[in-house]
Amino acid sequence: xxxxxxxxxxxILRLIDGAKTVxxxxxxxxxxxxxxxxxxxxxxxxxxxRLHYKKEDKPIKILTQTVxxxxxxxxxxxxxxxxxxAAVVLSMGCGVGVQFIAENFPKAWVVPALNTKFAGATLExxxxxxxxxxxxxxxxxxxxxxxxxxxxxxxxxxxxCGGSQNGKCEVDPxxxxxxxxxxxxxxxxxxLDLLLEIExxxxxxxxxxxxxxxxxxxxxxx
Amino acid sequence: MYSxxxxxxxxxxxxxxxxxxxxxxxxxxxxxxxxxxxYSAADLAGSMRLxxxxxxxIVELPCTGKVNPQMxxxxxxxxxxxxxxxxxxxxxxxxxxxxxxxxRRVKYVKGLLDEIGVGGERLEMFNLSSSMGxxxxxxxxxxxxxxxxxxxxxxxxxxxxxxxxxDAAGG
Ligand code: SF4
Ligand code: SF4
Numbered sequence: 001x002x003x004x005x006x007x008x009x010x011x012i013l014r015l016i017d018g019a020k021t022v023x024x025x026x027x028x029x030x031x032x033x034x035x036x037x038x039x040x041x042x043x044x045x046x047x048x049x050r051l052h053y054k055k056e057d058k059p060i061k062i063l064t065q066t067v068x069x070x071x072x073x074x075x076x077x078x079x080x081x082x083x084x085x086a087a088v089v090l091s092m093g094c095g096v097g098v099q100f101i102a103e104n105f106p107k108a109w110v111v112p113a114l115n116t117k118f119a120g121a122t123l124e125x126x127x128x129x130x131x132x133x134x135x136x137x138x139x140x141x142x143x144x145x146x147x148x149x150x151x152x153x154x155x156x157x158x159x160x161c162g163g164s165q166n167g168k169c170e171v172d173p174x175x176x177x178x179x180x181x182x183x184x185x186x187x188x189x190x191x192l193d194l195l196l197e198i199e200x201x202x203x204x205x206x207x208x209x210x211x212x213x214x215x216x217x218x219x220x221x222x
Numbered sequence: 223m224y225s226x227x228x229x230x231x232x233x234x235x236x237x238x239x240x241x242x243x244x245x246x247x248x249x250x251x252x253x254x255x256x257x258x259x260x261y262s263a264a265d266l267a268g269s270m271r272l273x274x275x276x277x278x279x280i281v282e283l284p285c286t287g288k289v290n291p292q293m294x295x296x297x298x299x300x301x302x303x304x305x306x307x308x309x310x311x312x313x314x315x316x317x318x319x320x321x322x323x324x325x326r327r328v329k330y331v332k333g334l335l336d337e338i339g340v341g342g343e344r345l346e347m348f349n350l351s352s353s354m355g356x357x358x359x360x361x362x363x364x365x366x367x368x369x370x371x372x373x374x375x376x377x378x379x380x381x382x383x384x385x386x387x388x389d390a391a392g393g
Contacts, residue, residue: 009337040292047295048338054299055339057380 001030001121002094003128004037004114009048015111016088019060022049023086024113025079025101026066027093034128037092037114039066045092045113070097076104083108118150136206136213142194144185149202151178157199249303249369251277253362254293256286258316259352260308266355274359275366285309286347287320294331298340301378304369306346308361314351321349340376344369 006012016022024046032038046062053060063082067075070093083089083105091098095116102110118130133150139157140147149155153171159179163170167180186192204210255261261282267274283289286309297305307328309321325347332342346365350357373379 009334040290043292044295044334047292047299048334050299051295051340051377052338054380055376 001033001119002096002116003034003118003120003130004031004094004116006036006041006045006092007113007115009052012045012090012113013049013052015113016049016090019087021061021063021086021088023063023065023079023082023089024049025064025070025082025089025091025093027070027091027097028066029069029071029093029097031093031097031114032066034122037094037097042066042092070094071100073100073104076100080105134207135202135204136210137203139199139202142197142199143182144189144191146178146182146185148178148182151176151181153178157202247370247374249277249366249374250279250301251304251306251362251365251369252297252302253278253280253365254283254286254289254297254305254307255280256309256316256321257282257284259310259314259354260348260350260358262352263308263350263354263358266352267358270355272355272359274362277366277369278362285315285317285320286324287315287317289324289327291327291331291334294328294345295334298335298344298375298377301375303372303375303378304344304346304365306348306361306365308348308350308358311349311351341372344372344375 007015024042026032026037026039026042028038031041035041042064046064049060049062063086065079065082067078069075070091079089079101083101087109089101089105089108089110090113091101091110092113093101094114095112098110098112102108119132119134120128120130123129130150132147133155135149139149148157148159152159153169153175154161156179159182160177161170161179164177164180167177169175169177183192183195186195253260253264255264261280264280286307289307294305294307307324309324310316312321312325315321328345328347332345334342335345336342346368348361350361
């Protein structure tokens with residue numbers, strides 16, 4: 001899922017400063033699952049904003065609406081009535097959600113309440129970690145299901161580098177060396193020989209380096 | 223004595239004191255109390271005829287694990303100057319870990335209250351058992367003293383000031 005984290009309140013307050021009516025909108029997708037921008041988080045942030053403005057004795061109206069997914073047009077359009085009423089739309093979706101609301105409402109001023117971090121997984125309740133760098137051409141079949149592109153700090157395809165020490169990455173002793181993990185797993189699986197093959201340079205034009213990407217399926221179009 | 227509001231039992235409704243020209247600050251404090259311990263301890267304090275400040279409004283919960291950030295913040299929004307959560311002794315939760323979850327949430331909301339400038343010290347978590355009537359009364363006193371020292375919640379200050387102005391103008 002896309003993992004995000006709420007911006008500091010101070011920054012959020014700056015982003016909505018001066019607005020008399022704010023539409024605070026959550027997303028029922030990833031950000032609900034990892035509790036950053038779903039219905040509950042919208043309620044909490046709305047409450048905090050109301051407390052702040054009451055404290056400052058400034059009147060403000062906070063409208064709240066959480067849609068199923070902010071990255072799909074039919075759900076985003078459900079926001080229309082409230083978008084009309086609000087001077088600022090404060091989205092608790094990921095960066096995709098924020099942009100998609102802006103795209104669908106050309107006259108709306110849309111700002112993010114979250115910092116979107118990565119595509120990751122839930123390691124345990126309350127802990128999320130990055131797992132995929134969205135490189136456009138997956139090579140997990142060569143590395144035992146451990147991604148060197150995103151989990152190796154240097155994205156090495158033929159690792160490890162000389163900085164790998166006791167299973168940890170030289171960038172930060174908290175980070176596992178991805179190549180140590182790959183090596184150990186391949187060894188356990190009896191497939192170490194696969195690692196002897198030299199991986200040629202990756203075609204980064206399939207990743208972000210080739211510009212913004214788009215996926216199209218003719219069979220799914222109307 | 224209790225009344226039912228929004229599906230939760232609210233005990234110890236306090237009447238607003240009227241008439242005094244310069245009323246001393248009497249904080250409103252909401253206590254979210256677990257049915258299995260603190261709420262029973264409050265009952266016990268009552269039957270023991272123990273005195274505790276009338277500032278406390280008790281909201282009964284099936285377990286402090288029911289406490290969520292929305293609930294705690296709502297209490298502040300609705301005018302509470304202080305809020306506390308009272309659950310079973312650690313290790314004695316009827317639902318095993320509800321009070322430990324509440325403890326974490328209280329800590330989290332304290333951070334939020336600090337961030338928004340209301341002040342995390344207006345929120346606290348306490349642990350006691352159902353047999354601790356005197357401790358319940360003591361906690362009520364402790365919390366009332368703490369909030370009195372802090373003064374009205376910054377959220378209520380303006381509202382209180384304008385109410386006082388109106389009183390003055392009216393009187
Ligand atoms: S808007 Fe972002 S968080 Fe919401 S479903 Fe889409 S990708 Fe997930
Ligand atoms: S190889 Fe590319 S697509 Fe596969 S997990 Fe890594 S970043 Fe994601």
